[in-house]
Each structure stands twice: as C-alpha cells, then as structure tokens.
Amino acid sequence: MIPRIPENLAVLSVTKGMINYPDGTLKSYPEVFEESTSKKISFNAIGGPCTSYELADRDFTEVTFCGRDINMLRWLRSIFETDYYNVSISTDVRGVECAVALKNSYALGVCLAIGMSYKKEGREIEHYNSQAALFGQSVVEMSHLLELYGGDASNIRLFSGDLYVTIFGGRTRKIGILLGQGIPFEEAMKRLAGITLESIVIATRTAEAVRALIAQGKAEKKDFPLLFHVDEIINQGKAVNIPWKAFETEFIK
Numbered sequence: 249m250i251p252r253i254p255e256n257l258a259v260l261s262v263t264k265g266m267i268n269y270p271d272g273t274l275k276s277y278p279e280v281f282e283e284s285t286s287k288k289i290s291f292n293a294i295g296g297p298c299t300s301y302e303l304a305d306r307d308f309t310e311v312t313f314c315g316r317d318i319n320m321l322r323w324l325r326s327i328f329e330t331d332y333y334n335v336s337i338s339t340d341v342r343g344v345e346c347a348v349a350l351k352n353s354y355a356l357g358v359c360l361a362i363g364m365s366y367k368k369e370g371r372e373i374e375h376y377n378s379q380a381a382l383f384g385q386s387v388v389e390m391s392h393l394l395e396l397y398g399g400d401a402s403n404i405r406l407f408s409g410d411l412y413v414t415i416f417g418g419r420t421r422k423i424g425i426l427l428g429q430g431i432p433f434e435e436a437m438k439r440l441a442g443i444t445l446e447s448i449v450i451a452t453r454t455a456e457a458v459r460a461l462i463a464q465g466k467a468e469k470k471d472f473p474l475l476f477h478v479d480e481i482i483n484q485g486k487a488v489n490i491p492w493k494a495f496e497t498e499f500i501k
Contacts, residue, residue, distance in 0.1 A: 250285050258290040260324055266349045268453040272460030274397055276345030290320050295348035297413040310334040312406055314344035343399025347407035353451030354386035355414035356424045357474045360488055363428020385474050385495045392471045420447040433482050448482055455479035
C-alpha cells in the first residue's frame with residue numbers, strides 16, 4: 249500500500265508488532281515502513297491500552313499516539329480525541345511500540361496462572377497472588393527490554409496498563425488459560441482456531457532477538473526467565489512449570 253500513499257497524507261497505524269533481525273535488533277512497524285520507501289511520509293501509530301468493544305461502548309480510555317513529528321501528533325490527536333478517548337503523544341516510537349507489542353507475550357505468561365487456578369480448583373476460580381507475582385515479573389523484564397532497545401523507561405506505565413487490559417479482556421487470555429490448565433500447545437491452538445493470537449508471534453520473535461543479544465554478550469538470560477519459559481511452552485512443547493525461584497531478588501540499600 250505504501251507506494252500508493254501520497255507524501256502529504258499522514259499514516260496512523262493500529263498494527264502492533266515488532267520485527268526481529270538476526271543481530272538481535274527489534275524494530276517497530278513504523279520504522280520498517282519508513283525504511284521501505286524513499287518517500288517522506290509521516291508514519292505514526294497508536295498504542296493502548298484500549299479494547300475495541302469497550303471503546304465502542306465509550307468506556308473511558310487513554311491511549312498513546314507515537315511518531316517523529318510532535319506537531320503532526322498534536323494534529324492527529326485533535327482529530328481523534330473525545331471526552332472518553334484521551335490521547336497522550338510521544339516521539340519515542342521504538343519505546344511505545346515495544347511496550348504495546350511485547351505486552352502480549354507477557355500477558356500470556358500471567359494468564360498461565362489463571363489456568364493453573366482453574367485446574368487446581370476444578371472450576372473457574374482465580375487466585376490473584378500468582379497472577380500478581382507474574383505481573384510484577386513481567387514489569388521487571390519489560391524494563392530490561394526497554395533499556396536494551398533504547399525505549400524510554402516512562403513507557404513502563406503504558407506497558408503496565410496495556411498488560412492489565414490484555415490479561416482481563418484480550419484474546420491472549422484464552423490461550424494462556426488453556427496452557428495453564430495443562431493442555432498441550434498444539435491442542436490449545438486447535439481449540440482457538442480462527443482467533444488472532446499476536447502473543448505467539450511476538451513472544452517467539454522477542455525470545456529469538458534476546459537470545460541473539462545474549463550470544464553477543466549484550467544481555468543475560470537470567471534477566472528473562474518468564475519470557476523464555478513462555479517460549480519453551482509454545483515452541484518446544486514443554487509443560488507449564490513457572491520458574492518462581494528465578495524471580496527472587498535481594499536488595500540491600
């Protein structure tokens with residue numbers, strides 16, 4: 249589509265995702281779009297947290313528009329903002345897009361605990377201690393990822409909010425619960441045939457990228473126990489076995 253877009257028409261993308269490269273680089277779609285053309289097109293993107301069905305019901309929402317030009321972002325905000333659809337803006341494209349894409353893989357990790365609770369109780373009862381522990385570990389690992397990929401640390405607020413809404417209202421919840429109940433990955437995917445599951449692709453790409461950085465001595469595996477466990481479950485067929493002890497820390501002030 250890009251060859252057909254005139255340079256005086258801004259683009260506001262709703263596609264979330266990251267592309268990984270062999271050297272461990274992760275790039276956002278706006279960056280990939282920019283590199284695909286010599287045209288000077290203003291590529292911008294929307295980050296959550298925002299589920300479409302609640303937005304349609306006009307539930308209060310705050311999202312983030314990101315792009316290179318702050319004035320363009322202000323103009324885009326003036327077009328879309330309403331009393332219930334509130335828009336922050338950021339020129340940190342990599343950071344915003346990293347946060348809203350990678351939250352999918354960590355939402356899957358948190359939702360494993362919901363499935364584990366269902367299995368333990370024999371009915372749909374959730375335990376929140378385990379979810380909270382996985383949520384906290386997700387924030388810790390995402391902070392490392394933002395640092396590795398040059399995103400501003402302030403995006404952890406965006407990541408946390410988007411992670412929350414995905415756990416409780418997103419499609420990723422479905423696959424996480426099935427896996428947490430002990431259903432093999434291939435069987436879980438069959439049950440959810442036809443449902444878009446960005447978390448599977450994003451978790452795989454992120455794990456591949458971080459492994460490449462580890463091989464170069466630019467990252468440490470111990471900093472990403474939850475990410476790599478999710479990757480083991482979906483790509484190696486391993487059973488759910490949350491590495492709780494790997495989350496423990498010691499802090500001396």
